[in-house]
Amino acid sequence: MLIEDQHPHNKSIMVAVLGAPNVGKSSLINCLLGTDLSVVTNKPQTTRNKFHCVLTVDRTEIVMVDTPGLHKSNQEFNKRLNEQAREGTEGADLNLLLIDISRDILNQFVEFKENFQQDLGPTWVLFTKADKVEESENLPLDIVIEKARQVLPSIEKHFLISSKQNTNIHLLTGAICDRAAPGPHLYPNGDISNKNQRFFVTEYIREQAFELLKDEVPYEVAVVIDEYKELKSKTDPNMIESHISASILVNRPSQRAIVIGTKGSMIKEIGIRSRKKIEVMTGGPVHLNLHVKVSPKWFSNNFVLEEIGLPRAKDSNRVWRQK
Numbered sequence: 533m534l535i536e537d538q539h540p541h542n543k544s545i546m547v548a549v550l551g552a553p554n555v556g557k558s559s560l561i562n563c564l565l566g567t568d569l570s571v572v573t574n575k576p577q578t579t580r581n582k583f584h585c586v587l588t589v590d591r592t593e594i595v596m597v598d599t600p601g602l603h604k605s606n607q608e609f610n611k612r613l614n615e616q617a618r619e620g621t622e623g624a625d626l627n628l629l630l631i632d633i634s635r636d637i638l639n640q641f642v643e644f645k646e647n648f649q650q651d652l653g654p655t656w657v658l659f660t661k662a663d664k665v666e667e668s669e670n671l672p673l674d675i676v677i678e679k680a681r682q683v684l685p686s687i688e689k690h691f692l693i694s695s696k697q698n699t700n701i702h703l704l705t706g707a708i709c710d711r712a713a714p715g716p717h718l719y720p721n722g723d724i725s726n727k728n729q730r731f732f733v734t735e736y737i738r739e740q741a742f743e744l745l746k747d748e749v750p751y752e753v754a755v756v757i758d759e760y761k762e763l764k765s766k767t768d769p770n771m772i773e774s775h776i777s778a779s780i781l782v783n784r785p786s787q788r789a790i791v792i793g794t795k796g797s798m799i800k801e802i803g804i805r806s807r808k809k810i811e812v813m814t815g816g817p818v819h820l821n822l823h824v825k826v827s828p829k830w831f832s833n834n835f836v837l838e839e840i841g842l843p844r845a846k847d848s849n850r851v852w853r854q855k
């Protein structure tokens with residue numbers, strides 16, 4: 533990147549967005565971006581990969597790193613999710629640690645420390661879901677933060693936010709911009725992520741599967757692209773049509789039946805809903821062909837895990853299972 537190509541007043545900052553599953557990390561990123569880029573569901577462990585989401589305010593670029601929720605687990609798959617979260621802080625200038633105010637607050641700090649397993653750089657605490665607590669509860673956040681600093685000494689300041697109601701989001705954006713240092717932008721061409729459209733296609737399909745499926749099934753589902761073609765529309769040569777074939781991997785034959793649904797109703801619904809979101813992203817018509825494949829124990833199969841962007845973690849168990 534040529535620094536002289538960029539405006540001399542440019543500023544940039546990388547912020548890692550961290551916290552337990554379901555605290556509202558991806559929702560905050562979408563709220564800051566003003567678009568539904570990152571997938572959000574009401575189930576924990578929705579986000580599985582770390583990735584950049586870029587917001588530019590005037591001359592300041594904020595590169596936010598969405599991360600999977602840190603949690604305790606000895607499962608190979610979950611270890612790789614946690615590794616993604618830890619790696620998400622590498623190179624970050626600032627960490628935003630999200631704490632769900634409607635849950636046990638101090639416990640979230642203690643669990644985060646246990647699961648993060650390394651030193652944490654400069655950190656701001658964001659107490660999320662402020663809309664879920666009554667104002668009359670008047671939470672003593674200053675006292676909470678003092679206690680939290682005994683666990684995580686790098687905490688600098690805190691905000692009480694609600695992504696749902698946009699509470700204090702502007703305050704937070706302004707503070708992050710003030711913190712940004714003069715320097716070139718990492719994404720000077722206006723990219724909003726370091727992940728490509730193929731990644732977001734798999735995410736939007738998985739998001740709907742997560743939303744619509746119950747019990748253990750969402751957690752035993754992965755999505756891989758089989759074919760992705762962009763063709764000029766026959767009716768309008770200025771329009772690009774995306775022809776996408778994707779497979780939804782499940783662990784057991786009984787789950788295949790569930791994902792397909794009665795007379796194909798479930799897979800049809802997943803397809804209709806995800807296609808709408810993919811069309812918004814691509815800006816053109818999408819032909820989406822979904823299949824369901826049984827891939828026993830895909831979540832401990834290194835080939836599948838690598839394919840869905842989850843390389844082996846430092847504390848991984850060795851997994852040799854063939855696809």
Ligand SMILES: Nc1nc2c(ncn2[C@@H]2O[C@H](COP(=O)(O)OP(=O)(O)OP(=O)(O)O)[C@@H](O)[C@H]2O)c(=O)[nH]1
Binds near residue numbers: 694
């Ligand atoms: N009431 C309320 N709900 C929120 C708020 N922010 C997020 N949520 C909800 O919390 C749930 C989890 O949100 P996500 O953004 O997916 O949380 P996450 O931390 O990214 O979760 P993982 O990716 O699983 O780690 C969803 O149902 C959101 O709608 C908020 O400000 N207020």
Ligand SMILES: [Mg+2]
Binds near residue numbers: 558600
């Ligand atoms: Mg998330």
